[in-house]
Amino acid sequence: MELFTNQVLAGIATGAIYACMALAVVMIYQAIDHLNFAQGEMAMFSTFISWQLMQWGVSYWAAFIITLAFSFVAGIAIERILFKPLAKAPVLTNVAGFIALFAIINSSAGLIWDFTIKQYPTPFGSSPFLGSQLISTHQAGMIGVTVLLLLGLYFFFQYTRIGLAMRAAASVPESARLVGINTSWMIALGWGMATAIGAIAGMLIAPVVFLEPNMMGGVLIYGFAAAVLGGLTSPFGAVVGGFLVGVFENLAGTYIPGVGNELKLPIALALIISVLVVKPAGLFGRQIVKRV
């Protein structure tokens, strides 16, 4: 039983990473209706920026804030320059655009900061949390930040005019335009916010997985899986999905014989797909009703 609780706790700790990433994925999906394959690379690049700032002697929190601002602007710029011209192109062409962006960012980061693994500091310290060997203070801090972020987003979307406008622009663009919402800029804003959230995720994950250009590969896959599991239309679902995927993965690795590290991912994905077969819109997603 103790093994079980320990594994669940460890799963929640890794789940926090996936939850962060899933939140960023859902944010951008809300704004543009696509899964952004380059999201992980964008987060990685932001994390490198903050690392570089710290190398230049900027304190952690100053670097944190500067990186957030930079990511927000960069996200908007990417949308305006690269993806706005593709707005009328077929969906699959957009997906190809994300893959191209992925390649560009990954290879540029490799060239600027090379592929060696770098240590990344944590503001929370890494001593055991409340005497538990499995959760460190950093991981507890990460869970805390994720929850705060989620609450912040909830209030933003529910109680601010601009949050309402973003929701309107995402769900019924035509009607939103008719009531005077600039839907095109709402999309750009969505990109900016998603990139900033991705940057937070990156900076929280980096102390755990270490900083290098390919650090996000695995994390993004789990983030997608978590977002899809929770329902792509629900930020809350994304966070719950993230924790569930973390726990699934750990339990599968512990209890199913013959499952090493290599098979953890396929098994977690298989489990998610079986959930989707039963609930096609994810656990917390809303059913999309199509007009015939």
Added chain:
Amino acid sequence: MSAAEEVVGEGHEAVEAVPKRAMTLGTGTSLLVLVVLLIVPVFVKNFIIFQMTMLLIYGLAVLALNILTGGSGQFSLGQSAFYAVGAYTSAVLMEHANINYALTIPISATVCFGFGYLFGKPALRLSGVYLALATFALATAMPQLLKLNFLEHWTGGVQGLVVTKPDAPFGLPMSQDMWLYYFTLLVTLAIYIFSVNLLRSRSGRAFMAIRDNEIAASSMGVNVARYKTLAFGVSAGITGVAGSLGAIAVQFVAPDSYTITLAISLFLGMVVGGVGWLPGSFVGAAFIIFVPNMAESISKGLSGAVFGVLLFLVIYLVPHGARQIAILGQQFADKLRRN
């Protein structure tokens, strides 16, 4: 954003409606391309022949995805898994059972058809990004499954298997590469003709009806479940043949040759060639084979970035892929004829 909230709106189409006539080339152009493909190998070096063989093979794999996505509107990131199954079927049959390479191809087509058909069953309930995730899971699982211990006797585990390249039969005076090229060309031609006819048949019309409007299709009596799984089966079968040919051409199969990267390449090939335009598959295949090499020759350190920029250029200039160029060319030719 409550869970019960309903969104009533026009769901935008994931895949454009391409009329079936617009999915192929005219007879004259097709014959011209065929003649070029037949003659060129006589004049070039073995390495270029090998690259042309790979072009046909990847072209077949992209064609298979095109039937699935452009034809029936289902999206797949798992093509690398079907490719791997085809490659391993041939490799295992050739190396362990000493079966002639040509005979392994129909066998791997059948095996992959069955695999794709069965995979299509649970995937029926999923569409769009959810289907993308399911197929993606398949693609990430496949290399790991091939490495499993109890299969190691057959698959060679992480090491993979070495495949012997066949000689030209009947004492034909040809290099192995050239024979394999003509053999691949023959198979490709047969599959291409099969695919064109498939899309013009009753089944093809059913695929396209499902792609354009699933509900309308089912109310007109199209058995949606049957045709969707059939599309998966056919696509997997053709991909399997491509995998077999690929294994014979490269002379080697290993789990890590068939990762998600391959599936993404095939997807890019389809987009560059034009979704739903079958001849475009081969243009797309040329893109995914040659452009990465080109990017590497422009800048070693930044090859990924150069590739990304080139890809962006292509999708800006022709968001509908090579099909757009073909349509423009045709309009231009018509104008010339009228003058």
